Amino acid sequence: MPPHAVSARPQKAASPGYPALSRAVGNTPLIHLPVPSASGTGGFWAKLEGFNPGGIKDRPALHMVRQAQARGELRLGATIVESTSGTLGLGLALAGIVFGHPVVLVSDPGMEPLMGRLLSSYGVRVETVTEPHPVGGWQQARRERVQQLLAGIPGSYCPDQYNNPDNVGAYAGLAHELLNQRPHIDTLVCSVGTGGHSAGIHAELRRHFPGLRLVGVDTVGSTIFGQPARTRLMRGLGSSIHPRNVDYGAFSEVHWVSPAEAVWACRMLAERHYVSGGWSTGAVTLVARWLARTSPGETTVAVFPDGPWRYWNTIFDDDYCRAHGLLGGEPAREPDVLAAPHEREVHRWTRCATVTDPLAGAR
Template identity: 35%
Template structure:
């Protein structure tokens, strides 16, 4: 095992779960949660902070500020604590309580937006608040994960090459679309070095990222109410949209076999399974999906039955919950 001196120096990049026995389809799930921040967002956070330091825009007098639904906020909280920066995370009322507490435990200030913008939703309101803070005080430094090219560069440099090394015969890669940093980094790398690989984006119904109509979304992570500036759809071969009840059912289906994953993972796996049923009837393709995080931060939401019934109704767990073991 490595010896490290800063938490951002450690990340397991070669762990995959073979889901064939669980789903009845060959699908390898790349697990990105095994680091001290607990999610794939550590890569982007470390890359964006390092670039800001190199440019001189971030120094000891700076106060980092960022809009996040949770995981990037945790990653930046951890890095800020390690490096001695102050950090303000601007989130909204959908952020999990465990996530807010974790950021505060790391010394960060969490500002929660409770009212959505009439046009841009909660994300628009969060960005407006961040912009106002930066305009009011020059000490604030906004990394802007939605437009910062170092977000996607982190995955161009690390995530995509790691997948290709492990699966040189890869046919399809499924990536969830949030800020689209992971998606764009992987898509750009594979377009350049392995163009035969198809990139399928998985998004939540209600997200406007790929032009769909906005509607209520309660599970943080994937989807946006403001189209990400770094998205270039020319790099994406297909898009699958997943309803949140299907996300919940997939999370519980995985948990019933011992894999407690987060909501984004449930969305990606659900979308990937549906895409494979439509496009790979002969079970011939080698496929990988990226899992952003684990499920502990979702115990009060995705894995809490009263919350699920209040949000989605009594039948949300009717399918797949007690699927018998083969």
């Protein structure tokens, strides 16, 4: 065997229940969340993607695998290998069962223990890298291990969620659900990690609403929009690399949010509305509330990528939050402002109306 060869799990048979499983993905609720304002009538709409079996990334996982099969890139029973912080992993576990593929996922020590156990229970083999890459952090370390695994497992396939246009195309269905749920949308608010759902939903909605604004939500310490890459506590949004699925030209503005601010928003949602989610949901909520308050009369839709359940020992654990300094009280009412992404390093909620591709001059 080659130096990094590994054995995959035995081939699976495709699930005979595929039609039923496919119907469990999509058609998620859209609910209105009121926001206190001077008029007393403000609020925003939240698309609850946590109602999918594994979260929002069930959609691209199924779509990327289906499209790879159709093109002949993924043969029947071949092993799927991918890097994940968790949510896409759940989607690929579903796709592996549906289409009959063993799945090997590469993660890092930041993956929640519950997520690792869930993935294993779904028949996935999880590999954990032990050291971050000196430049690309944990994501690049995971991607390099993926390449080693691909070289060692004959016929294996990597969806490459960061750069695969099928990741973007998978969200046309979500956009059409929104079209059926709201007669008009002025602003779409999305967290940004691989860039898939912000690009895919916006591209389809823009055909119907030419004036639609796309507002991106990132985490402090992420390099996607030109800030320096730092060690990040939040998972599911942000990046230490530059995914090519991010449609920089589509964004009207970007906001960076800190972990403490996201925790406050998640807990506020739970207490006031009996709905919540993870880091991305908290960050998106903070921004969507501000937009609803400052743009009265406009329809703002925010995408909540998952539910709160996997965050019981992080966001919703007082001991964890105290240990990481995340219980500092309510965030500022207004974001800080940058004129340009490189103006200075941000550490709290900050917005910037200048959005550029950090790699544009290097290509």
